[in-house]
Amino acid sequence: MTEMLALRFVALVTIVIWVGGLLALGAVAAPAIFDVLGLQPDHGRLLAGALFGEILRRFHLVSYAAGVLLLGTLMLRRVLGPPPRRFAWRAGLATLMLAASVYSGVVVAGRIAQIQREIGVAPSSLPEGDPRRVEFGRLHGISTAIELVPILGGLMLIYWEIKE
Secondary structure, X not given: OHHHHHHHHHHHHHHHHHHHHXXXXXXXXXXXXXXXXXXXXXXXXXXXXXXXXXXXXXXXXXXXXXXXXXXXXXXXXHHHOOOOOOHHHHHHHHHHHHHHHHHHHHHHHHHHHHHHHHHOOOHHHOOOOOHHHHHHHHHHHHHHHHHHHHHHHHHHHHHHHHHO
16 A cells, blocks of 8 residues: 555656646746847847757656656556556556657657757748748647647646545
């Protein structure tokens, strides 16, 4: 029983760090970084993008570790028994959250970084119809939407943990 409580605790803390980190980055860090550095006359937005990109890259590593740890705690709880209620749903949701984070961090962020290297200036400084700016905006939107998967999935998992 003590092992199960410890595993539930680790899972809950893991989800809270993952979801809380994403919310803090999107709602607090990104706007603050772009507001402050964007005021700099030369390359402020470029610097803001580089800084936030590096912060996000590092947080993706946290997300990957959180996903693996979350899945590990679920599997251990199933093996040690009794398995959590809605085990298949929880494991599937945790897998989807991890997959979304990996896709965002590897595929989408990789393409964004490639575009930024090719441009060499803040994408917002390009003319509005420039295909590179359009592609950057599209990828930024995809990245933001994909991060909703671990946020919403994590909130659902927290709810199920509290309810159990």
